[in-house]
Amino acid sequence: MRNKKFWSDWLFPIISLVSFATLLGAMLMSMDSIDVSTLISFSTGLLAYTMMLTVTFIGSRPRFLEKHFGMPEMYEVHAVMSVILSFLIVIHVIIQWNGFQWVTDMTIVSQTGWGGVVALIIVMFSGIFSLSGIYVDKSKTFSKFKEKLNREVNLWLHRFAIVAIVAVYFHMYFLPFLANNLLFMILLNTYTVATLLYYVLWKFKIVASSRYKVSKIYKATPSLWVVEVEPVKGKIDNYTAGDYFFIRFKGADITREGHPFSTSSAITKRYSNSIEFMIKEAGDWTESLANIKVGDIATLEGPYGHFLPEEVEQSPEDKVPFVLLGGGIGLTPNLSVLRHEVEKNSQREIHCVWGLAFEEDMFMLDEFEEIKKQNPNFHLHIIFSNEEVEGYPFGFITNEFLEEVGADKYKDGHFFVCGPGPMLDASRKVLANGHVSDEQIHLDDFGF
Numbered sequence: 001m002r003n004k005k006f007w008s009d010w011l012f013p014i015i016s017l018v019s020f021a022t023l024l025g026a027m028l029m030s031m032d033s034i035d036v037s038t039l040i041s042f043s044t045g046l047l048a049y050t051m052m053l054t055v056t057f058i059g060s061r062p063r064f065l066e067k068h069f070g071m072p073e074m075y076e077v078h079a080v081m082s083v084i085l086s087f088l089i090v091i092h093v094i095i096q097w098n099g100f101q102w103v104t105d106m107t108i109v110s111q112t113g114w115g116g117v118v119a120l121i122i123v124m125f126s127g128i129f130s131l132s133g134i135y136v137d138k139s140k141t142f143s144k145f146k147e148k149l150n151r152e153v154n155l156w157l158h159r160f161a162i163v164a165i166v167a168v169y170f171h172m173y174f175l176p177f178l179a180n181n182l183l184f185m186i187l188l189n190t191y192t193v194a195t196l197l198y199y200v201l202w203k204f205k206i207v208a209s210s211r212y213k214v215s216k217i218y219k220a221t222p223s224l225w226v227v228e229v230e231p232v233k234g235k236i237d238n239y240t241a242g243d244y245f246f247i248r249f250k251g252a253d254i255t256r257e258g259h260p261f262s263t264s265s266a267i268t269k270r271y272s273n274s275i276e277f278m279i280k281e282a283g284d285w286t287e288s289l290a291n292i293k294v295g296d297i298a299t300l301e302g303p304y305g306h307f308l309p310e311e312v313e314q315s316p317e318d319k320v321p322f323v324l325l326g327g328g329i330g331l332t333p334n335l336s337v338l339r340h341e342v343e344k345n346s347q348r349e350i351h352c353v354w355g356l357a358f359e360e361d362m363f364m365l366d367e368f369e370e371i372k373k374q375n376p377n378f379h380l381h382i383i384f385s386n387e388e389v390e391g392y393p394f395g396f397i398t399n400e401f402l403e404e405v406g407a408d409k410y411k412d413g414h415f416f417v418c419g420p421g422p423m424l425d426a427s428r429k430v431l432a433n434g435h436v437s438d439e440q441i442h443l444d445d446f447g448f
């Protein structure tokens with residue numbers, strides 16, 4: 001686990017550093033001498049460029065890496081590296097600054113350089129203030145500002161990252177001492193073309209994503225939609241319980257951006273040719289689900305996620321209990337795991353701890369009753385936090401509550417936790433206090 005944490009934090013910075021070192025080495029090999037400030041300026045510029053390539057690669061959601069590290073972790077690295085590379089560019093510009101002469105005497109090198117800087121400012125603004133919650137969600141003022149911004153527009157603005165890359169590429173290409181350096185240009189072209197090609201392939205893949213049609217859509221509670229889709233042709237995408245897809249609807253009255261949703265279904269007889277999602281109304285897109293009708297076409301990008309690792313899925317059911325902790329809509333991937341266990345006819349000890357705000361948020365009780373009949377070792381514990389509901393405890397999921405329901409006894413079990421960020425942090429603390437190790441905790445973060 002520690003190893004995994006190391007690689008999810010450091011793999012991408014290492015990729016940037018290695019490509020930077022090779023470019024710097026190739027550049028220095030062709031130079032007789034270089035003064036310190038020029039060296040710092042070129043190094044910061046080159047490192048910023050290789051970081052731009054790396055964060056673009058992360059933004060292309062490489063599934064082969066996401067399955068190991070998780071998307072939230074990768075987007076966090078994306079966000080941190082983007083801020084660092086912006087600082088590097090500021091240093092590069094300060095050192096290269098020679099007054100306002102560049103305004104009157106614009107060379108192609110400075111034009112492309114400034115073009116890159118302007119594009120990058122746009123990319124950073126849209127990323128920090130609209131698309132990512134990493135920097136702004138902790139501040140009420142910035143969160144309010146974020147709500148006012150149009151996410152779809154900012155998503156388009158964020159694509160200026162490609163303009164920034166192309167501009168900075170030509171900024172280097174038009175410097176004769178670099179353009180004449182064959183090794184440098186081979187490396188630069190390889191890194192740039194590989195990144196842009198991966199990005200374009202990802203975009204093609206999205207266009208070519210499997211097409212589904214909506215077979216069911218209804219409200220299970222006043223604010224929760226259940227959406228079931230089945231493939232237009234062929235079979236459903238193969239996915240693991242708890243995975244998630246980015247959903248896009250075609251032609252319907254809803255914006256085109258793909259939104260991530262965990263599957264609430266698992267591959268079972270009931271869902272052998274359909275996939276189910278449970279979607280809580282949270283803003284513009286989710287509220288527009290009211291415009292979706294049976295028969296509308298959706299595409300699914302994915303599956304992503306690693307909520308239920310293979311070795312845990314195959315762990316002996318008589319020895320390894322599961323504790324499913326979900327806050328509100330955080331039930332979704334847990335339900336998928338539960339349905340998968342039911343399909344296996346597993347008699348595993350399973351505690352499903354579901355924290356809800358209001359009585360009206362409660363649904364699915366019939367299915368839980370059926371599961372209890374099939375597996376007497378399944379236990380459901382619902383707790384309400386915002387109103388007293390007869391027959392149910394009141395409060396939050398705390399260590400005491402887990403003790404009360406007996407979930408604390410399962411120290412050698414696996415804990416699946418899903419809900420909003422603060423709930424994940426709180427649960428992680430609760431479980432750590434109960435001496436549950438990181439390897440036994442599987443988190444699904446509903447915010448990037």
Ligand SMILES: Cc1cc2nc3c(=O)[nH]c(=O)nc-3n(C[C@H](O)[C@H](O)[C@H](O)COP(=O)(O)OP(=O)(O)OC[C@H]3O[C@@H](n4cnc5c(N)ncnc54)[C@H](O)[C@@H]3O)c2cc1C
Binds near residue numbers: 244258259262283284
């Ligand atoms: C891995 C993952 C799995 C999820 N699974 C579920 C689920 O099963 N059920 C469910 O109800 N919700 C789920 N969510 C949350 C869901 O994606 C958001 O609530 C939804 O996209 C909000 O869109 P909106 O336009 O209605 O609301 P907005 O007001 O636009 O957004 C509310 C918040 O959702 C986030 N968000 C918005 N759009 C996106 C996007 N395209 N990509 C990533 N984050 C976005 C932003 O942080 C924003 O602050 C999941 C999120 C993630 C990251």
